[in-house]
Amino acid sequence: MFQFNRGMHKSLSVGAVFFVLAFTQTTAWAEEILVPAAASLTDVLKEISNGYQAKSKHTVRFNFGPSNGLARQIEEGAPADLFLSADLTQMDNLDKKGRLEPGTRKNLLSNQLVIIVPADSKLAISSPKDLLKGEVKKIALAEPTSVPVGVYSSKYLSDEGLWDQVKPKVVPVQDVRATLASVESGNVEAGFVYKTDAAISKKVKIVYEVPIDKGPKIIYPIAIVKESKRKDAARDFLNYVQSPAAKETFKKYGFVILD
Amino acid sequence: MIFSFETWQITLFSISVGLASTLLILPFGIGLAWLFARKEWPLKSIVETVVLLPLVMPPVSTGLILLKIFGRRSPLGQWLYERGIEIVFNWKGVLIAMSVMSFPLLVRSVRTSFAEVNPRLEQIAATLGASPLRIFFVITIPLAYKGIVAGALLAFSRALGEFGATILLAGNIPGKTQTLSLAIYNYVQLGKDPEAYTLLGITVALAFLFVWCSEWLLRAERKN
Amino acid sequence: MRLNCRIPLATFELDVDASFDARVTAIFGPSGSGKTTLLDAVAGLRDIATGEIEIGGKTLFSSARKINLSPQRRNIGYVPQEGALFPHLSVRRNILFGAERIVHAAGAKGIGMEHVLEILEIAHLLARPVTKLSGGEAQRVALARAILSRPQLLLLDEPLAALDIGLKEKILPYLARVRDEFAIPMIYVTHNVTEVLTLADWVLVIRGGRLLAQGAPKETLTSGRAVREIPEEQLENVFTVTFVESDKAAGRSRVRLSSGAEIFVPYLAQADRPTFQIRVSADDILVGIQRPEGISAGNILPGTVRAIDMIDDQALVSVDAGEDFCVRLTTGAVTRLALDVGCPVYLIIKTRSFRLL
Numbered sequence: 156m157f158q159f160n161r162g163m164h165k166s167l168s169v170g171a172v173f174f175v176l177a178f179t180q181t182t183a184w185a186e187e188i189l190v191p192a193a194a195s196l197t198d199v200l201k202e203i204s205n206g207y208q209a210k211s212k213h214t215v216r217f218n219f220g221p222s223n224g225l226a227r228q229i230e231e232g233a234p235a236d237l238f239l240s241a242d243l244t245q246m247d248n249l250d251k252k253g254r255l256e257p258g259t260r261k262n263l264l265s266n267q268l269v270i271i272v273p274a275d276s277k278l279a280i281s282s283p284k285d286l287l288k289g290e291v292k293k294i295a296l297a298e299p300t301s302v303p304v305g306v307y308s309s310k311y312l313s314d315e316g317l318w319d320q321v322k323p324k325v326v327p328v329q330d331v332r333a334t335l336a337s338v339e340s341g342n343v344e345a346g347f348v349y350k351t352d353a354a355i356s357k358k359v360k361i362v363y364e365v366p367i368d369k370g371p372k373i374i375y376p377i378a379i380v381k382e383s384k385r386k387d388a389a390r391d392f393l394n395y396v397q398s399p400a401a402k403e404t405f406k407k408y409g410f411v412i413l414d
Numbered sequence: 415m416i417f418s419f420e421t422w423q424i425t426l427f428s429i430s431v432g433l434a435s436t437l438l439i440l441p442f443g444i445g446l447a448w449l450f451a452r453k454e455w456p457l458k459s460i461v462e463t464v465v466l467l468p469l470v471m472p473p474v475s476t477g478l479i480l481l482k483i484f485g486r487r488s489p490l491g492q493w494l495y496e497r498g499i500e501i502v503f504n505w506k507g508v509l510i511a512m513s514v515m516s517f518p519l520l521v522r523s524v525r526t527s528f529a530e531v532n533p534r535l536e537q538i539a540a541t542l543g544a545s546p547l548r549i550f551f552v553i554t555i556p557l558a559y560k561g562i563v564a565g566a567l568l569a570f571s572r573a574l575g576e577f578g579a580t581i582l583l584a585g586n587i588p589g590k591t592q593t594l595s596l597a598i599y600n601y602v603q604l605g606k607d608p609e610a611y612t613l614l615g616i617t618v619a620l621a622f623l624f625v626w627c628s629e630w631l632l633r634a635e636r637k638n
Numbered sequence: 639m640r641l642n643c644r645i646p647l648a649t650f651e652l653d654v655d656a657s658f659d660a661r662v663t664a665i666f667g668p669s670g671s672g673k674t675t676l677l678d679a680v681a682g683l684r685d686i687a688t689g690e691i692e693i694g695g696k697t698l699f700s701s702a703r704k705i706n707l708s709p710q711r712r713n714i715g716y717v718p719q720e721g722a723l724f725p726h727l728s729v730r731r732n733i734l735f736g737a738e739r740i741v742h743a744a745g746a747k748g749i750g751m752e753h754v755l756e757i758l759e760i761a762h763l764l765a766r767p768v769t770k771l772s773g774g775e776a777q778r779v780a781l782a783r784a785i786l787s788r789p790q791l792l793l794l795d796e797p798l799a800a801l802d803i804g805l806k807e808k809i810l811p812y813l814a815r816v817r818d819e820f821a822i823p824m825i826y827v828t829h830n831v832t833e834v835l836t837l838a839d840w841v842l843v844i845r846g847g848r849l850l851a852q853g854a855p856k857e858t859l860t861s862g863r864a865v866r867e868i869p870e871e872q873l874e875n876v877f878t879v880t881f882v883e884s885d886k887a888a889g890r891s892r893v894r895l896s897s898g899a900e901i902f903v904p905y906l907a908q909a910d911r912p913t914f915q916i917r918v919s920a921d922d923i924l925v926g927i928q929r930p931e932g933i934s935a936g937n938i939l940p941g942t943v944r945a946i947d948m949i950d951d952q953a954l955v956s957v958d959a960g961e962d963f964c965v966r967l968t969t970g971a972v973t974r975l976a977l978d979v980g981c982p983v984y985l986i987i988k989t990r991s992f993r994l995l
Contacts, residue, residue, distance in 0.1 A: 224603065293503055301604055326503045326585050341486040342502040534722045537683045540709035541716040542736030542787045556726045 185212040186388035189234055191225035192217055193241035193303065193375065194330040195266065195349045199408040200239070206404070207395045213388045221330035223301040229254060229380060236383040237393060239263070239375060241331075242303035246376040256379040256386065259393065264375035265411040267350040268307055268365040273341045273358065280345060280362045283312065287320050294324045295337035295346035304331040307371040308347035335359065349373075351409040374413065415612040420588070420597075425616055428593040431505060432573040435512035436566055439520055443569070444562060447524035448550070452533070469518040473578025476514060480583045484510070507584030508591050512573035520569040527561020528554065564628055571624045574617075639663075639791070639823070643679050643689030643699075647672060652679075652847040662817055662824045664838035664855065666831075672847040673827040674719070677793045680825065681716050682709035693791055693823075715784030715822070717794045721776045723768045729779055730764040736787025749820055754782045757815050774805045778812060785820060792816075792824040798833060807994075813837055814915075831859055835876035836915055860920075860956065860964045865949055873920035873954075875964055880913050881906070890936060890989045897960030902936040903992040916992045920966040924986035925955065927975050936989035939963075943981040946972060959985050 192200055197219045204215040218225065218235075226245035229235050230252065238255075240246045249255055272280055278290050286294060297305035305327070312318040328334050331348050338346040339358040346359075353361045365371075377396070379389045395401055402412050449455070450462060468476045484501040485491045494501060501507045531554055539549045555562070577595040584591040586600055594617050601610035639659060645652040652672040665673050678684035680691055682698065691699040698707050715736070723732050733751070755761040758778040763771065771779060777797055784792055797813070798806045814837060817824060826837060834841050834855050841858050843850040851858050856876075859865075865873065879893035884906055891906040893916065903916055929938060941959030953972040955965045963985055977983070 227605065292500070298604070326587055328585070340481075342481075532722070534718060534720065535724060537678075537681075537709070538716055538718060538722045539724070539735065540683070541681050541712070541714055542783070543710050543713075544735070545710060553724060 185214070186385040187214040187216055188236040188383075188385050188388045188392060189216050189218065190237045190239065190392070191229065191233070191235050192219055192239040193222045193225075194219045194332045195241060195304070195352050196239060196375075197332065198355055199351070199405060199410065203396065203401050203404050204392075206400060207392060211391060211395070213391060215392055219332075221297060221302040223298075223303070224330075232382075234384075235380045236385050236389040237377065237379055239377045240303070241266075241373070241375055242306065243374055243376060244306070245303070246378060249378075254381050256381045256383070259379040259390070261377055261397075262374050262413045263377045263396070264405060265413055266373045266375070266409075267367060267411075268304070268311060268347060268370050268373065269350045269353050269361045270345055270363040270365075271335070271338050271348055271353050271359040272345050272362050273338055274360050275341075276344065276360075278344060282363055283315055283317055283365075286324070286345060287317065291344045292324060293326050293343040294321060295328055295334045295343040296325050297330050297334050297347075298327045299325065302330055303373075304334070304347065304349060307373060311365060311370050354409050375410075415615060416608050417612060418609075421609070421612050421616070423589065424592055424594055424597045424613065427505075428574055428595075431508050431593070432512060432570055435509050435516065435573045436520075436570045438509070439513050439517050439569060440566060443517060443520035443565070444524055444555075447521045448528055448554070450521070450525045451528035465521055466518050468515050468579075469522075473515060473576070474582060477511060477579030477582030480507075480511060480514060480579060484583065502583060503585040503587060503591065505584070505591055508580055508593060511579040511583045512576050515576050515579050516569035516572040519572050520565040523565030523568060524558065524562050527558035527565075530561070531557045560631060560634075564631055567624060567628055567631075571621070574620060639694070640690060640692040641676075641680065643676070643686045643691065645672075645675055645679060645684065645686050645689075647675060647847065650847040652676060654842070654844065654847075654849045656842055656849060656852055658840050658842070658852065660823070660838070660840035661821070662826055662838045662840070664834040664841040665825060665827045665844060666829065666834050666841050666859070667844035667850075668829055671845045673844060674795055676844070677716070677795050677825065677827055680791075681714050681793055682707060682712050683716075713788075713790045715787050715789035715792045717777075717780045717784045717792070717797055719795045719797070719799055721780040721800075723771075723776055723780055723783070725768050727768065728764070729760070729766050729768060729771070732768060732779060733764075733782045733786055735783060749785060749788065751786060753819075754785050757819050758782050758812055773801050774809055777801070777809060781812070781816065785816065785822065789822060792822050794824060794826045796828050796830075797826075798828070798830065810836060811914075831872045832874050832876065832917055834859060835874055835917070856962065856964075860954055861947070865947070865952065865954060873964065873966055874917045875920060875923075876915055876917045877961055878913055878915050879903075884908075895961050899939060899960040901939070901987070901992070902989040903994065904990050906994065914994070916994055918987060918992050920954070920964045922987065922991040923963060923965040925957070925965055925967060925971070925975065925977070926984040926986055927977075927981070929984050930986060933986070934988070935986045937985070937987040939985040939987070941983060941985055943977055943979055943983055945979060946977060948972070957983060957985055 200217060208214055222240040222242060222245045225238065226240065226249055229238060229249060246260065250260065270280065270283065272278060279285065280291065285291070296308055299305040299309035309318055312321050326337065326343055328337055331352055334346045334348050335352050335356055337343045339356060350361070350364065353359055377393065379386060379393065383389055405412055446465065481502065482488060483490055484494070484507070486495055486502065491501065499506070501510060536549050536553055539553050544552065575595055576593070577599070580593060581596055586592055586596045588600070592600065594613055598610050598613045601613065640657045642655040643652065652675050654676060665676060667673055675684060679686050686699060686701065688701040689699065690697065697703070697705050698712050699705060724735065758781060760775065760778050760782060763775055763779065798809055801809060810833065817837060826833070828834060838855050840852065841855045842852045843858060851861060877895055879895055882892040882894055882900065884891040886905060889905045890902045891904070892900055893903055894900050939959040941957040941963065943955060944958045944962070945956040947954040948969055951969060953967045953969045955967055955972065955977065957963045957965055965985070
């Protein structure tokens with residue numbers, strides 16, 4: 156009995172060590188990263204991450220919302236790993252405060268600003284000046300002083316000399332998707348969103364596309380958060396997001412790739 | 415603390431719409447409370463439940479229901495829009511959200527007061543020839559007025575504190591539909607802390623006022 | 639007045655059918671027998687399943703003819719048990735509350751406010767807040783309020799029930815005054831025999847929602863059936879007497895019954911009215927087959943046995959001593975004395991057994 160036990164013991168322990176090693180080896184690789192990202196990226200990033208997760212051991216969890224709100228959360232210490240903002244202001248802010256991992260910041264995408272109306276709208280709006288008409292009573296806009304798409308839109312209208320007259324009609328909402336929803340509901344006559352947002356909704360129609368040269372320079376930067384505890388996984392996803400496959404997906408949704 | 419023009423505008427707006435909403439629901443609340451306290455009628459329990467719902471449901475749920483009812487795509491919303499009446503993203507939306515959310519509080523308080531009025535007194539008044547209207551205004555209301563005032567105070571303070579239903583139905587539009595609660599939320603979102611704290615101070619001061627008033631009422635009640 | 643109603647209640651059904659025409663009709667019975675419900679029905683405050691209510695030829699309610707006058711239009715004054723004065727109004731406003739009523743032809747008695755205040759002695763209370771009134775004062779104010787609404791009928795629901803004995807004896811005369819002065823028919827609910835005997839001309843005996851008997855108070859209440867309803871202490875004899883003279887040294891006063899016989903009652907400093915009422919409990923009267931000697935009782939009245947009613951362990955003996963006296967003895971006593979109808983007997987009553995009303 157004694158002898159039998161010792162032999163068993165030995166092989167059991169060796170097997171156990173191998174098992175533990177194998178197990179920890181696997182878990183050492185598989186991470187879940189948290190990626191706060193601009194609301195306009197909701198659909199495209201979900202599709203990209205599906206493709207990523209099919210190939211990688213890592214998983215990606217998103218937090219979509221207005222970039223200014225997300226940046227504030229990161230500033231307050233939210234456990235983010237990778238941040239994709241819809242404008243440079245938010246990224247610059249975090250950069251100044253030293254919250255970004257040096258050398259990881261990159262300008263990824265661009266977009267186009269459009270004016271949308273409810274799909275069944277009968278109003279004749281074909282230019283920003285038409286927003287001044289009496290029939291246009293309410294215009295949905297993401298918070299014009301802080302949310303990227305709102306800042307872009309108000310600056311554009313300001314440059315066109317229309318902001319003072321448009322401002323009284325503005326219904327400020329949380330982010331670009333909220334803007335989209337407002338216009339879909341028909342409770343406002345028009346709204347400003349990105350072209351990529353208008354594309355995914357059948358309940359709105361684009362009445363004006365702000366020309367790229369006249370409109371604001373829309374830039375989506377990406378960066379790894381300095382305090383991230385999963386930088387390897389973050390880097391892995393960052394690379395995937397710049398891969399040809401991902402670029403195709405971005406283009407499919409209407410985003411412009413920056414190089 | 416920053417007592418800017420905006421601060422006062424927001425405070426004034428909140429108080430005036432809150433007051434308007436309380437005055438609006440007062441006759442309906444009193445009438446319904448009387449029907450609850452004194453009469454039995456078919457569907458009474460269903461109406462009681464519906465009236466109580468805004469008190470029990472999350473305010474945003476009520477707000478969503480109101481949005482569906484008054485939104486431009488609904489029959490009622492369409493009908494109102496054709497007559498130039500806008501509810502969504504409008505101060506009228508604030509009024510309706512405040513009214514709906516504070517209504518059950520008013521009804522409950524007034525109903526309890528009416529129930530505490532000895533029905534015998536009303537009956538005797540009837541035998542003395544008083545019409546039901548006279549009985550209501552000369553006997554019932556004066557004897558129940560403390561509960562009515564308490565209910566109105568409660569409704570008013572609830573209206574001032576309204577957030578969930580208001581933000582859905584009326585939106586958070588500065589200068590147009592922004593109440594104290596909505597403004598505080600907005601300022602925090604935008605990182606404007608000093609402004610937020612100013613409004614916080616105002617809401618605390620108002621809350622103190624309310625509690626003091628209702629305590630004063632209770633004390634007056636105890637003296638009698 | 640015609641009263642016919644059937645009202646289903648929680649534990650029994652109130653079913654009464656009676657016609658009567660008296661100044662004061664008493665509804666007599668133990669608590670919970672449906673008396674208040676009956677009053678509520680008459681006043682229109684209560685639904686009646688089936689029935690008819692008629693006063694002075696006018697129909698207030700008829701289930702057959704689908705008539706149901708609202709309380710406002712029935713012109714009936716109601717003095718409920720608790721008085722139910724409006725606590726937020728002054729005495730004055732309470733009293734005048736119903737005075738603006740449209741005067742109903744039959745109810746226009748032309749009663750002035752000063753008159754009522756005088757009779758009920760509440761003029762000095764006019765400005766007082768209702769909450770500062772004593773029990774007796776509150777009852778009188780409630781009475782004044784009902785009277786001043788010029789009703790064609792007054793309903794009183796045990797108005798003296800909430801008062802203690804001393805107060806009861808004080809208020810009872812006021813009720814008698816109201817009866818005499820204002821001539822408004824009254825329906826008076828009570829479970830107190832004295833009140834019935836003092837005030838009523840007619841009585842309806844009700845128990846468990848059923849009308850057991852009706853008739854003149856004295857006869858009805860001393861009938862065998864009624865005795866079962868009356869609690870032990872309450873079988874009373876009530877007499878109207880005239881004051882003769884008082885004897886302080888002897889501690890008594892002399893009064894004369896309507897038959898002319900004179901009896902001694904406890905000393906009265908003065909009588910505020912020449913005629914008043916006295917009462918003596920049927921349990922406080924002794925019967926002797928011989929005239930007794932050397933006893934303390936101040937009244938020894940000769941009389942004849944008129945009727946004997948044996949009920950369980952009690953014997954109700956009716957004796958004609960000029961006035962009709964109701965005496966309650968044990969059945970054993972009746973047997974021992976071999977009492978029978980027609981027997982000459984002596985009624986022995988202590989001076990102090992007589993109580994003034």
